[in-house]
Structures are given as structure tokens and as C-alpha cells.
Amino acid sequence: MSLAKQLNILDYALQGLWRRRLKTGGIVIIFSAVIFLAASFQFTIKALNNLVDQDLQATPEIIIQKMSAGRQESIPLDYIKKLKGIWGIRRVVPRIWGYYFDATTKANYTVIGLNYKKMPMGGLLDKALIKGSLLPGSGEALVGTGVKEALRLPAKGAMLSLFRPDYSLKALKVSGEFMPSTDILTTDTILMNLADSRDLFGIKPGLVTDLCVYVANPREVTTIARKIAARLPDTRVVPKSQIKETYREVFGWRGGFASICLLTAIAAFIIFAWDKASGMNPDEKREVAILKVIGWQTADILGLRFYEGFIVSFMSFLLGCSLAYAHVSFMGAGLFRPILTGWSVIHPEMVLRPGLEFSDIFLIFSLVVPPYMAATIVPAWRSAIIPPDAAVN
């Protein structure tokens, strides 16, 4: 089989597809849309996992939370003393954090109270704020851009009025705002000092929400976590490694759930393609007959049908993947935003950057192109073996 012959068959296949451009165009558009959805999900999950890898590197090595009756409750500061003597612990920082539901805007805010000076990179926190912002002192708070937008806070001299559990008001002066580039981490965050957060949530002195543990040698995290769990049996010990594992699981589940839905769409499309390809109209039968009369072999007609199937599925694959990449990279996967955020009132500005990996592209390719080719190959063979005289007559 010479290259020139194959190019001629390809030319003929393309001309045939152009003659049936309405039908071909329809198939390419529908197929591209299905591939676009499947690829968009794949790229979104990949980009979200990249965000976890990129932005959650500096998270505490271990977090300790107290559990009671299957629920998390405040942990006594005395527990820090119980950790004394565990070799390898560099520091333990107590933290109060929780959720504040704003009935007016229906938004949930994450309130964090801690002495950030004791945290790693705490001295650099001002570098993550917009110009003119100050780190919060007593009676002050830093807010994320989502909180500022939800509460329509003015640029300067803003005050926050939050309700304590007894419905008395706690007023805080807004000292600044986190940079929009940290939105994916801080958009719903209100940061204040430990005493203010204790006052806001009505948490008794000597209690905090959790303890952040930093260890000297990252290789010893699991060993130290085991020792902590043995010393504090009523606690939940969350090591850093579990963060990535949890996200892989959550995103994997979401991606898998969506993939199952989309596989159904792909299967439906392939059945449609089979149906279309197997029902040959008289013109197509006559075309095969004429080709055979003028000397085309069965293998040539099979090649012709193969090229037609490949052109349709490959062009759909290329178009679908390109649109999906643009959708995720430049539109932040806007179509999936409602699925990812649900009833959330505060939506972070997400900058998704899906890395292009061969495995992802190959996965999408193998999900769509070979099944389409397989679905059209039998009808193609049936059309190729038509006796020319039968078709002409």
C-alpha cells in the first residue's frame, strides 16, 4: 500500500464527508460536546489536585482535635503539657477557629483566631495583604475578599459587627484585606487574635479548637503522630499526609461520579453512531457499487470507511479537548462551578491551571476514539462486501 494511494483514499473520504456535511457536522458537534464535558471534568480534577499540591505545602505537620461522642469539641490547653517529652516536636500552637453564619447574606464565614507570630512565616503575613492593610491587633480583624464583597464593606474605616452566642454584638475594626491571589484559601476568612475569637464564640478560657504541631524532621511525622495518639487517646490526630489523601479521594469521587454520567452519554452517542452507520441509504449503496465496478477492492472500501470514522472521531476529540482546556484554563471551569460550590454564597476566584499529561489525553482518547471506530467498523465491513451488481440493480 503506497502512501500516494492512502492519500488518495483520504482525499476521497474527506470529499465524501464534505458532500454529507450536514450529517457529518452534526455528528462532530454532538461528539465534540460529549468529549468537551468528559475532558473538562478530567482537566478540572487535575487542576484542583495541582492547587492542593501547590498551595497546601506549608500546612501544619500535625493537627490535634479533641473528640467526644463522635464529635469534635474544644481541646484543653493543658494537653500541650502532655506532649512535653515527645522528642522531635518543635512547637505547638493553639488555635481557635469556627464558622459564623451570617443570616443577612446567608453566607458562612470561617473565623480564625490565633497568635500568627508563633506560626511559621507569621512574620511575613503582611506580604499577603493588599496595600494599606495592617495586621490585626486587639479588637481588629483581617477579612478575605469574599467577606468584604458579601458584607459590602467600604475600602477604609470598615467595621464588622458579629453576634456572640448570646446575641450580644461584638464590633471589630477591619484592619485590612487578604490579597485576591490567596482567594482559594482565604476568601471566606476573618482573622483576629485568640482573645477576640474566644470572646466571639464564647469559648471558655483554657480551651481552644485545635492544636497545630510542628515537628523538626518531616520524616518523623508519622512516628510522632502515633506517639501523640497514644498519649491523647481522646483526640483525632491528622498528619499532613492525610490532606492530599483526603483531597485525592474527594476529587476522585467527584470526577468518578461525573465520569460515570458522561460515559453514559458517550455510550448513547456510540449507539447513535452505530445506528447511523449501519443504515445505509440507496445513494451510499450505489456509491460502493460504482467504486467496486471501477476497481476498488473490499480492503480499499474498508480503508475509506476507516478514514471517515477516524476523521470524525479525531476531529471531535481535538475540538472537544481544545475547548475543554480553554474552558478550564481561561473560564475557571465555569460550567461546573454550580456543582463544585453548591449553595455557597461566597465563591472564590479560582485560577485553574491543568497540566497536560500524556496519561490524561490518552485516557480521553481511548474513551472516545476507539469505541467510535469499533462501533462503525462492522457497518463499514457490511457496506464493503455488497456485490456491485446487487447495488446497481
Next chain:
Amino acid sequence: MRPARLFFYIVGMLLVVDLLMYAWNVHDKRMAVEGRRAAETVTAALGLTDLCIATEARYTRHPVLADGVVPFMDYPGEIEHFPTGSFWAPPVKAGRLRPSRQL
């Protein structure tokens, strides 16, 4: 122009567009150094563990610090109703409910 050549041109053009999008993404990522540093700083300084994607429920805001069964544990027989919670993965194994036990 023969159709095959036109077809190869179109495929080539699409591949060039893809390459340009990818190159722009890589370039943009390199330029966003300041933003990445700011994100690293807040993660370290506040001890953050989760991305702020869904803020509707506490277990979807902080999945790392939530139990696997938390969507259903507010009261006996509770039916989970948050949209993002419907994508919540069931616990893989019973031990995951108490991570401190499996360390």
C-alpha cells in the same frame, strides 16, 4: 488544494492553538510567583489545611478536618441535603472514621 492537505492544515492549526494555550498557561504560572508566595505565607501563618471551594457546609469547606460520616451525623436519621455533599465519598474503610487509630 487537495482535501488531505487542507485537513492536515486544519489539524495542525488546532494543535498550534493548543500549544499556544498551554504555553500561555505555563508563562502565566511562572509570572504568578508573588501570588504563589502569598498563598504559601497564609497557609503557613494561619495553619490552613483546606482549599476554599465550597463554603455551604462545614464538611465541604474543610474536608480534611471532617469525619467521613459527618454529613449525616447532626441528628439520628438525618438526610444529607447540601448539593456538594452529594458528591461526598463514602468512607473507604471503617478505620478512616478515627484516623488517630490507624496511625
